[in-house]
Amino acid sequence: MKILVDENMPLARELFASFGEVLARPGRSLTADDVHDADVLLVRSVTRVDEALLAGSRVRFVGTATIGTDHVDLDWLRAQGIAFASAPGCNAMSVVDYVSSALLELADRHDFALAGRRAGIVGLGNVGSRLQRRLQALGLEVLACDPPLADAGHTGLVDMDAIAGCDIVSFHTPLLRHGAHPSFHLADAALLARLKPGAILLNTSRGAVVDNAALLSALERRDDLHVVLDVWEGEPLVDRRLAARVELATPHIAGYSYDGKLRGTWMLYEALCAFLDQPPTMTLASLVPDSARRVLDLAQLAPRRALDLVYATYRITDDDTAFRATLDQTDDIRAAAFDRLRKQYPLRREFATVEIVHGGLPATRLPVGEAAMLRALGFPVAG
Numbered sequence: 001m002k003i004l005v006d007e008n009m010p011l012a013r014e015l016f017a018s019f020g021e022v023l024a025r026p027g028r029s030l031t032a033d034d035v036h037d038a039d040v041l042l043v044r045s046v047t048r049v050d051e052a053l054l055a056g057s058r059v060r061f062v063g064t065a066t067i068g069t070d071h072v073d074l075d076w077l078r079a080q081g082i083a084f085a086s087a088p089g090c091n092a093m094s095v096v097d098y099v100s101s102a103l104l105e106l107a108d109r110h111d112f113a114l115a116g117r118r119a120g121i122v123g124l125g126n127v128g129s130r131l132q133r134r135l136q137a138l139g140l141e142v143l144a145c146d147p148p149l150a151d152a153g154h155t156g157l158v159d160m161d162a163i164a165g166c167d168i169v170s171f172h173t174p175l176l177r178h179g180a181h182p183s184f185h186l187a188d189a190a191l192l193a194r195l196k197p198g199a200i201l202l203n204t205s206r207g208a209v210v211d212n213a214a215l216l217s218a219l220e221r222r223d224d225l226h227v228v229l230d231v232w233e234g235e236p237l238v239d240r241r242l243a244a245r246v247e248l249a250t251p252h253i254a255g256y257s258y259d260g261k262l263r264g265t266w267m268l269y270e271a272l273c274a275f276l277d278q279p280p281t282m283t284l285a286s287l288v289p290d291s292a293r294r295v296l297d298l299a300q301l302a303p304r305r306a307l308d309l310v311y312a313t314y315r316i317t318d319d320d321t322a323f324r325a326t327l328d329q330t331d332d333i334r335a336a337a338f339d340r341l342r343k344q345y346p347l348r349r350e351f352a353t354v355e356i357v358h359g360g361l362p363a364t365r366l367p368v369g370e371a372a373m374l375r376a377l378g379f380p381v382a383g
């Protein structure tokens with residue numbers, strides 16, 4: 001059996017070699033020629049999977065090691081009887097860690113407290129629901145808008161009018177161009193105009209959920225919005241005028257924790273085992289190498305504010321700085337740099353996996369306030 005995988009998928013050889021020959025290729029430039037004699041195709045979000053790629057090929061199973069599936073023509077796969085699997089929730093905590101870091105950074109920069117602010121989450125699925133819990137733990141009031149969930153009878157949700165009036169608005173919907181609740185350009189000129197002065201807008205979903213041209217024109221007219229963008233219309237080529245006006249700009253790496261990427265590959269391994277009716281012979285925990293272990297030593301941190309605790313683990317400003325350094329290059333070089341930053345992304349562990357110690361020893365009997373702060377941020381603290 002021939003298994004073609006995106007080269008940006010950690011531990012794919014280790015996981016799939018028992019099924020057959022594993023070939024790794026750059027996902028963005030995969031062609032029908034690369035794919036035609038593969039039996040299994042495993043991609044990430046940068047490969048458009050449709051009739052043009054697969055017609056006439058041997059592929060019987062397609063997996064995407066991502067949450068989003070907007071790059072896959074699911075109807076066509078279904079019509080062809082090609083099995084499909086994605087990785088729902090694989091990197092949701094990574095996005096929550098990213099958004100937490102962004103908000104703590106902006107609160108520090110502009111000297112305001114997050115507690116007591118009102119956050120509006122658009123899309124209360126795997127990411128949104130986990131983010132809701134994190135923000136509530138940090139003392140924010142959280143409203144959520146999710147019309148498909150409301151249609152299904154979920155209560156306590158609000159509409160976009162209520163979201164527009166929040167201090168923080170964060171998008172976590174799939175990119176849907178059709179259907180009852182399309183999300184394409186959900187943040188359009190009208191919604192952007194309704195955001196209150198000082199509002200924080202974050203998009204970590206898909207670039208086109210926010211109308212990028214409308215956002216640029218809003219930011220050219222008003223300087224009272226704080227914007228954090230991880231996803232962009234036209235990736236890998238980003239509008240640099242927009243990037244220049246955004247406070248934190250990153251190259252689609254919110255979900256790029258090591259845990260999130262590995263979990264994505266793992267979920268496809270489980271799905272392929274089920275498809276082939278074979279029991280899994282490995283465990284996810286056994287795949288994490290010792291070199292990926294990350295320790296946060298509280299004795300080496302002073303002061304120990306929430307931002308310091310987070311930055312000892314993940315510093316969003318490093319991603320922002322590295323991305324901005326590429327923006328004055330020619331279009332070709334910038335687009336290549338967007339993909340290179342993602343391919344060579346430094347190892348980042350999710351807060352929940354970091355070992356908390358004090359002076360090298362397991363951290364027991366932490367001051368109550370400190371333990372509560374660590375817990376609210378998602379670090380593994382007992383109690």
Ligand SMILES: NC(=O)c1ccc[n+]([C@@H]2O[C@H](COP(=O)([O-])OP(=O)(O)OC[C@H]3O[C@@H](n4cnc5c(N)ncnc54)[C@H](O)[C@@H]3O)[C@@H](O)[C@H]2O)c1
Pocket residue numbers: 067068069088089091092095122123124125126127128145146147148149172173174175176181182183186204205206230231252253254255256
């Ligand atoms: N930047 C990144 O690295 C990164 C990482 C993970 C996910 N994502 C993106 O974030 C999206 C959300 O991830 P998820 O795991 O929470 O997905 P999910 O499918 O678990 O949840 C999406 C939620 O959005 C809701 N929704 C759908 N249309 C809506 C609309 N028009 N308005 C409001 N809500 C709507 C759905 O009902 C669902 O509850 C993914 O589809 C993916 O595109 C990006």
Ligand SMILES: O=C(O)[C@H](O)[C@H](O)COP(=O)(O)O
Pocket residue numbers: 008043044045046065066067068069091252253254255256
């Ligand atoms: O949908 C997802 O899971 C995320 O957007 C994911 O982080 C995308 O990463 P990529 O597939 O582009 O490597």
